[in-house]
Amino acid sequence: MAEKKTAEQNTSPGTGDRRPTVAVVGPGAIGTTIAAALHERGAHPVLCGRTARDHVELRDGDDAVVVPGPVRADPGGAPGTVDLVFLAVKTTQTQAAAGWLEALCAPRTVVCVLQNGVEQEQGLAGLLPHGHVVPAVVWFPAQTLPDGAVRLRGRARLTLPEVPAADVVLRALAGSRCAVDTSADFVTEAWRKLLQNAVAGLMVLAGRRAGMFQRADIGRLTSDYLRECLAVARAEGAALDDTDAAAVLETFRAFPRDLGTSILADREAGRPLEWDVRNGVVQRLGRRHGIPTPVSDVLVPLLAAASEGPG
Numbered sequence: 172m173a174e175k176k177t178a179e180q181n182t183s184p185g186t187g188d189r190r191p192t193v194a195v196v197g198p199g200a201i202g203t204t205i206a207a208a209l210h211e212r213g214a215h216p217v218l219c220g221r222t223a224r225d226h227v228e229l230r231d232g233d234d235a236v237v238v239p240g241p242v243r244a245d246p247g248g249a250p251g252t253v254d255l256v257f258l259a260v261k262t263t264q265t266q267a268a269a270g271w272l273e274a275l276c277a278p279r280t281v282v283c284v285l286q287n288g289v290e291q292e293q294g295l296a297g298l299l300p301h302g303h304v305v306p307a308v309v310w311f312p313a314q315t316l317p318d319g320a321v322r323l324r325g326r327a328r329l330t331l332p333e334v335p336a337a338d339v340v341l342r343a344l345a346g347s348r349c350a351v352d353t354s355a356d357f358v359t360e361a362w363r364k365l366l367q368n369a370v371a372g373l374m375v376l377a378g379r380r381a382g383m384f385q386r387a388d389i390g391r392l393t394s395d396y397l398r399e400c401l402a403v404a405r406a407e408g409a410a411l412d413d414t415d416a417a418a419v420l421e422t423f424r425a426f427p428r429d430l431g432t433s434i435l436a437d438r439e440a441g442r443p444l445e446w447d448v449r450n451g452v453v454q455r456l457g458r459r460h461g462i463p464t465p466v467s468d469v470l471v472p473l474l475a476a477a478s479e480g481p482g
């Protein structure tokens with residue numbers, strides 16, 4: 172089979188002595204943040220979306236970063252393979268984005284998955300013709316504003332596993348507004364974040380933002396839910412304890428009251444929800460380990476029905 176063409180390359184650190192060529196698949200809230208971080212460092216990320224646009228824009232406090240497009244909407248028009256792909260579509264959209272992965276990936280390509288959950292590698296099974304998958308924990312909140320720009324609502328930070336394939340990600344984002352660290356115990360960090368995501372699902376069912384965690388009854392429900400999430404996390408090998416679980420509730424209580432979550436944004440827009448990778452996973456893995464999950468057993472069917480109906 173003929174080698175696919177390669178996207179335009181710039182020189183700088185990266186693979187050997189040149190800057191890695193980069194694509195962002197899914198230039199939404201998280202993808203735009205990463206595209207802006209890359210752009211500010213002089214990179215020209217290929218923007219691969221579903222809706223064609225001229226540019227994307229990040230707002231961070233008083234800063235506005237406009238990343239020139241185009242946002243391409245047809246994988247057939249991809250400029251060739253790249254060294255690094257940031258995959259930032261929702262997990263419910265991964266399958267539909269497979270054409271981009273086919274067009275952008277060569278054997279050297281690293282796909283850094285910017286998605287919530289603890290199953291990023293399984294989520295790409297069968298969809299990646301070549302390349303290496305590097306899951307990331309995305310710690311920051313970002314939201315799309317009504318005019319299409321993205322508002323960053325925290326310090327941008329990623330955690331990656333300590334693996335050789337993570338190097339190209341570290342180099343691509345070095346010195347940018349998005350901090351990147353690596354962890355020798357990625358399982359623990361991924362579950363620490365999953366605990367946050369699982370709790371955020373309560374906002375969908377209440378139709379409320381972070382302010383709801385000020386309520387004592389929601390505090391009790393959240394603590395009960397965190398207890399079962401923690402038991403599953405520990406059974407999966409995460410080195411987390413009661414203090415870590417309690418810190419999650421405190422984090423939500425410390426958030427601005429109007430801070431939402433990406434799954435609530437999907438609910439408000441009537442889009443499919445990432446309920447399975449964020450909440451269903453606790454119930455599924457709990458069953459595998461023989462851990463009772465009474466809170467999940469109520470939450471998960473409600474989230475699934477909110478996402479998919481019928482009705």
Ligand SMILES: NC(=O)C1=CN([C@@H]2O[C@H](COP(=O)(O)OP(=O)(O)OC[C@H]3O[C@@H](n4cnc5c(N)ncnc54)[C@H](OP(=O)(O)O)[C@@H]3O)[C@@H](O)[C@H]2O)C=CC1
Pocket residue numbers: 196197198199200201202219220221222259260261262264267268269271285286287309310311312313314315432433445
């Ligand atoms: N937002 C947040 O604060 C956080 C989100 N996350 C996680 O990051 C991931 C991304 O979330 P988020 O950025 O909020 O999601 P968004 O919905 O904001 O962005 C998804 C983007 O993917 C695009 N897209 C949809 N289908 C395709 C396709 N087939 N090919 C290419 N692009 C496509 C969408 O296009 P279109 O414009 O047409 O919809 C949109 O631009 C999720 O797993 C989420 O859980 C993690 C931490 C925080």
Ligand SMILES: CC(C)(CO)C(=O)C(=O)O
Pocket residue numbers: 287309310311312313367368371431432433434
């Ligand atoms: C902001 C945060 C941490 C809350 O779950 C998130 O990951 C999301 O919105 O998807």
